[in-house]
Amino acid sequence: GPSATQLTPFNYTSSHPTTFILLGIPGMEQLHIWLSIPFCVMYIVALLGNSLLLFTIITEPSLHEPMYIFLSMLTVADLLLSTTVVPKTLNVFWSLSKEISFNGCLTQMFFIDFIFITESAILLAMAFDRYVAICNPLTYTTLLTHSMIRKIAVAALTRSFCIMFPVVFLLKRLQYCGHNIMPHTYCEHIGVATLACGDITLNIWYGLATGFLSAGLDVIFIAVSYACILWSLFRLPSQSVHLKALNTCGSHICVILMFYTPAFFSWGTNRFGRHIPRHTLILLANPYVVIPPMLNPIIYGVRSKQVWEGAIHVFSHLGKGSGPD
Numbered sequence: 001g002p003s004a005t006q007l008t009p010f011n012y013t014s015s016h017p018t019t020f021i022l023l024g025i026p027g028m029e030q031l032h033i034w035l036s037i038p039f040c041v042m043y044i045v046a047l048l049g050n051s052l053l054l055f056t057i058i059t060e061p062s063l064h065e066p067m068y069i070f071l072s073m074l075t076v077a078d079l080l081l082s083t084t085v086v087p088k089t090l091n092v093f094w095s096l097s098k099e100i101s102f103n104g105c106l107t108q109m110f111f112i113d114f115i116f117i118t119e120s121a122i123l124l125a126m127a128f129d130r131y132v133a134i135c136n137p138l139t140y141t142t143l144l145t146h147s148m149i150r151k152i153a154v155a156a157l158t159r160s161f162c163i164m165f166p167v168v169f170l171l172k173r174l175q176y177c178g179h180n181i182m183p184h185t186y187c188e189h190i191g192v193a194t195l196a197c198g199d200i201t202l203n204i205w206y207g208l209a210t211g212f213l214s215a216g217l218d219v220i221f222i223a224v225s226y227a228c229i230l231w232s233l234f235r236l237p238s239q240s241v242h243l244k245a246l247n248t249c250g251s252h253i254c255v256i257l258m259f260y261t262p263a264f265f266s267w268g269t270n271r272f273g274r275h276i277p278r279h280t281l282i283l284l285a286n287p288y289v290v291i292p293p294m295l296n297p298i299i300y301g302v303r304s305k306q307v308w309e310g311a312i313h314v315f316s317h318l319g320k321g322s323g324p325d
Helices: 029-059 066-093 102-135 137-143 146-172 189-193 201-234 239-272 278-285 287-303 305-322
Strands: 019-022 099-101
Touching (some): 102 239, 146 189, 201 239, 239 278, 287 305
16 A cells, blocks of 8 residues: 555655754854853853752752742753753864754754743742732742742743744744755754745744743733832831842842843844844854853852852851761
């Protein structure tokens, strides 16, 4: 009888390249080695900083509060985000391996955006945590229970999955007509879609809609929660309460700005920056996967007295434990 391929009206495999070639940053190939140095250093700092922060939060009982549980989720997401991108990018910069399989490329793209949307949800949860702590302190312990935090985590992961899962099929349905050279350091949705020879309007609109409905809405809710926090603080008579509350919010606001600014900038310039040189766009697409993961633990470690004291406590115990009896 006829084979399965003859029965299907279109054969998927033939329209997909088996591998993509990642060029890195086109026009800046001679600088790849130099670019790899800060990239590699930032990645190592991000790995060490986040691992340290995570270890401190897990082992220090005084940090088992909702705010620090959300922070530990953020550190895990940061570790995953930078690890999804940086090792492959360094392989491209060092010309060790510029190839990535079609499915490998879609997997990388899925995880980058999946983790990004999850991080956005965690930042929203942290803003909600600060809002409850400052505006409704009496309900804090009854509202932000461990089961509530688990539900928030599950909701964040579910939302990210539901948003990103269709993108894989949106890219698989396209015909690539042998185009497999990607001028980029990693795989991202529109970067892959632009290699297709068919109509990618659906991909562009889906990308815009999901960007707005995930990170865009999160930013609006975060702004609203901070407006409420500021409003309630200005109604309080005590200056010391103001400062303490603003200090706990300060590190969170720094992290929020650092997370969304390069991401939205990269996202906006990729879609609307027609006159911006390609290599500039690709250079700008790299900071948001490595700079926030590197700086988050530093900001929280330096700005948060509790994290700082917790780290000292944990490591002084470790020092005593490993010393002679």
